[in-house]
Amino acid sequence: MSMESRYDKPGLLATYGRDGLMQIILIANTVLMLFPIAIMVMSGFKSNIEIFQDPFSIPDFTNVSNFVAMATETAFMRYLLNSVVVTGASIFLLLTLGLMAAYAIARYEFWGSSFLLLFFMAGLMVPLKLAIIPLFILFRDMGILNTHWALIAVYTAMGLPSTVFIMTGFIRTLPRELEDAARMDGASEFRIMVSVMIPLCRPAMVIAGIYNLVPIWNDFFFPLVFIQNDALKTLPQGMTSFIGEYATDWGVMFAGLTLAAAPITIIYIILSKQFINGMTAGAVK
C-alpha cells in the first residue's frame, strides 16, 4: 500500500485532521470498552462499603479475600472444570466429525455430494435454541438429560455446519499431488487422510476450533435447560448460582465475575490474532 498516492491528493492538513478525528474516536471507544472491565476487576478487591462510597478508586490489590472466598467457598473450580471438559470434548468431536464430512465432500466425487454440503450448510441458519423442547424430550428418552453428554451432543451438532463449511473450502484448495503420490506408493485411503491430509488441515482446524470455542465456552441457554445437578453445571450457568448466593456481597460478586472472565480473556490476549481470524472466519469467506 503506497502511502503517498493515498494521501497526496486531498492535502496533508485534511488527512491529518481526519486521522486525528479517527484517532479520537478509537481512543474514546477503547476507553469505553476497557473502563467497565477495569471497574469490574478493581471492585473485586473492595468491600461493599468501598464500592458503594468510592466506586472508582484504586483498591488495595493485596486484599484478595473476595477472590479466596470465591475460589474456596463456592463450587467455582468445579464449574470451571466442567466447562473445560464439556468444551474440550465438544471441540474434539466436532473437529473430528467435521473433518470426516468435509474430507469426503471435498476430496471424493460421489453421487449426492453437493446435496450433502447443502445439508450441512442449512444447519448454519438454524437457531437450535428453538428446538429446545424436542431436544429436551429426546435427551430424556436417551437417558442423558442432566449429564454432560446432553451438552456435548448439542454443541457438536451446533458446531458441525460451520466446521464442515470452513474445512471443505480449505481442503478444496489443497494440491492433490501429495495425496496422489502416497496413493501410488500403495497407501490406504485411511493412511492418506491421517498422515498426509490432516497435518495439512491444521490451520483450518484452528480456525474452526476457535470459531466454535467461544460460543460453546460461553453458552448459558442449553445448560439452563438440560443440567439441573449443581455438580455438573458449567461456568456460565454456575455463575448464576454463586451470584445468587452472594447477591448481597458486591465485592465477592465482582471477584467471581472477574475470575470467570479470566481464562478466556488471557487466552484471547495471547492468541488475539487467531481469535479474531477464527471468530470472523465464516464472515470473511
Next chain:
Amino acid sequence: MPAPTLNGISRTPARTPRLRVSGRGLWITFLLVPPVVVMALFVIYPIFSALAYAFYDWQGLARGDFVGFANFEKVLFQQPFAATTWNAFKNNIFVFFALMIIQNGLGFILAYALWRDLPGARFHRIAVFLPVVLSTVIIGYVWKLFFHPIFGAVNQLLKAVGLGSLATPWLGDADTALNALIFVNAWAWVGFPTLVFLAGLQRIPSEILDAARMETDSELTLIRRVIWPLIAPSATVCFVLLFIGSFNWFELPYIMVGLDGSPYGNTDVLGLYFYRTAFGNQSAGIQDFGMGSALAVLMFLFIAVVATTWTIYLRKREIEV
C-alpha cells in the same frame, strides 16, 4: 506406471480396480455416516419434532390430543397471550433496528478508523473485540450491577460529574430499560461488525482505491461510491447475523431484567416469552409445551424466511457491483 490422466473427473475410478471401488464406497460411507447421523438426530429431527409438537395439547411432559392450529391461534390471536406475543415481537423489531444503527453503524466507523492503521491500531483492535469473547452472563451481571439505582457505577458517575439529575433506575424505568439493554448489547458486540468490516476493507485492492482517489476529493463520496459496494459481502454477514441474533435475543435480558421482561413487559422479547411458556415461570406460571412449540415454530419460520430472502437479496447486490 501409467501417466496421470488429465481428465480429473474420472481420474480416481479409472485407475482403481473394481474391488477398490467398493472399498472406496465403504470408506466414504464410513467418513460420512457419523457426522450425518449427528446432524440428523440433533438438528433435523428436533426441528421437525418442534413443528409436530405445536399441534398437540400437552399436560406437562405428556403429549395429549391433536388440537390442530389451536396453539397457534392462542399465541397469535387469543387475548391476553396475543398481546404478549405482539408486544414481544415489537420489542424484537425495535432491538434489531436500534442495533443496526448503533452496533453495525459504529462498527463500520470503527473499522474505517482501524483501517487507517494509525498508531495503536493493534491495541484498539484487541480492545474492541475483548467483550465479544466474554460470556453474556458475565456482561449481563456486570452491567446489571453498574445500572443499580442506588449503588450502581453509572448513577454514581453521573453524580460525580454533576449530572446527578440524569440518574435514574435504568433497568426499572419503562423509558430506559430496553435502551439500556440495547446499549449493553452494542457495547459487548460492536467488536464483531468492526472486525468483519475491517477484514472487508483490507481486501480492497489498493489499485482500485488509488484510481478512485484520482477522481474524487471527497472521502465521503469515496466511501459511498467505492468502498461500501466493495465491502458488500461483509455487510451481508453483519446484517443477517444481527437479524438472527436480535430475534433470538434471550441471555442478556434474562440475566439483566429477568424472565418476565420487567418492567411490565417493556423488555419482553420472543425468546423470554418462549422460555417462560415452555419451561414455566417459577414464581407465577404454568408450563405449556404446546404453546411453547407454537411460538418456536413461528419464530423459526419468521427467522428462516426473512434471513434467507434477505441473504439472497443482499448477495445479488454484491454480484451486481
Next chain:
Amino acid sequence: MKTFVKTLTLGLTAGAIAAPAMAQELSLWSWRQEDRAVYEELIAAFEAEHPEITVTFEAFEASSYATILSTALAGDSGPDLMMVRAYGAFEAVAGANYLMPLTEADVPGLADMTAPAIAAQTLRADGKVYGVPFASQTMLVIYNKGIYEQLGLSEPQTWDELMANAKAVKDAGMYAFANGTATAWQNETIVSALTSSVVGSEFFDEIVAGTTDFTDPRYVSGLQHLQDISAYFPDGFTGLDYASSQQLFASGMAAMFAGGSFEIANFRAQNPDLEIGVFAAPGEAAEDEKLVGVFFDGGYAGNATTEHPEAVKAFLAYTATPEFGQVFANKLRNITPIAGVTLEDGLLNEIAELNRAAVPYIMLTNFRYEEPSGSVLLQAEVQKMLAGESTPEEAAEAVTSGIATYYAPFQD
C-alpha cells in the same frame, strides 16, 4: 479358631440373606438443599422405629425442581417419596396420576390439620388429598427493632401510623421500606403483606366464593394504599431487584421489609446482629382486624407406582406426627400445620399468633391454576401502577379481565 470363622461366616450369610428380604429402600426428593442435615436427623429417627425401611434424602435446586420431578415421573424413574409444591403447581403433578391418594387412615395426622392446609394438597378434580402439607408462610411486615427504638416508634395500629412511621424513618435519612419492584414476583408479595387488613377478610371470603372480582372497591382501595405507601420505598425502587431489597434490610439501612416470613432466616444469616420484629400491616382504624396473608409451601407425597406402598404410607404418616413437627418447626424454623407442636423461637411464635387472623395469599391459593395466572397478571399490573403508568382502578380491571378469560364467575 475354626469355629470362630464358621460362626462368623454363618452370621454374615444369615445377615446377608435376611437384609434384602426385609429392607425396603425409599428415596425422598426435595428442593431444600440447605435443609439436608435436619432431614437426615428426621429420617434417622424414623428408621430407628422402622428398622426394615431405609430412606435416602436427595435434594435438587429449587428453581429447576419442578422440571426435574415431572421429567422423572413421566419417565417412570421418579422417587418413592417426594416434596411437592402446593396449589396449581401441585395439581400439575397430582393431576397426572403420579401421586398416591392419602386417607386419614393412612395418615392419621391429617385429621387435625386446618382446612386451608389440607386444601393446598387436595386435587380439586376428585377432592382427594395427595400430600401431607408441611409449612405455611406468612406475608407481613418485617421491621428493624433497632431503628424503631432509635426513632421512638412503635408497631403501628392504624394505616396512618404506618405512614407516619415510614415518614419518620425517611426524615431521619434512612430507607423506610427496603422494597423494590424490579423483580416481578415481589409485586405480588407486597400487595398481600401491606394491604390485607385494608382490604378486609370479607372481600377474600367473597372472592373465594366467586361473588365478587378484583374491581371490587375494597381491593382497589388496597391497591391505592399500596401506591400511597410506595412514596416511602427507596428512590429508584422500580429498578431495585429482590436481592438488592434483601440487602438494604439485612445491612440495617432500611427500617421495614414487606414480604414473606421465609425472609427471616436469610436476614438472620446475613446479619446476626439484626434485631427483627414482625407485625401485620394495619387497616384504616385501630379496631380493624389486623390480617396477614398465608399460604402453604408444599407437602410430602408418595409415588403411585412405588414398589413399597406400605413403607411409603408409614413414612408419610410419620411426617404428620407431633414428633416430626417439633423437629421440623424448631430446627428449620418453619410454622408447621401439625397440631400440638410448641415453637421455641419467639419470633416464630409471634407469626403463628398472627396467623390466627389470616387471609389467603389469594393469587397463589386460588388463581394459579390456569393461564394467564392471577399472579402473572397482578405482578405486571402492580409494577406498572407503582411506576405511575396506571391507576389502581386500571390495574384491578386488567387483572380481572385477564382471569375472566377462563374463570366463569368473573365473566359477567
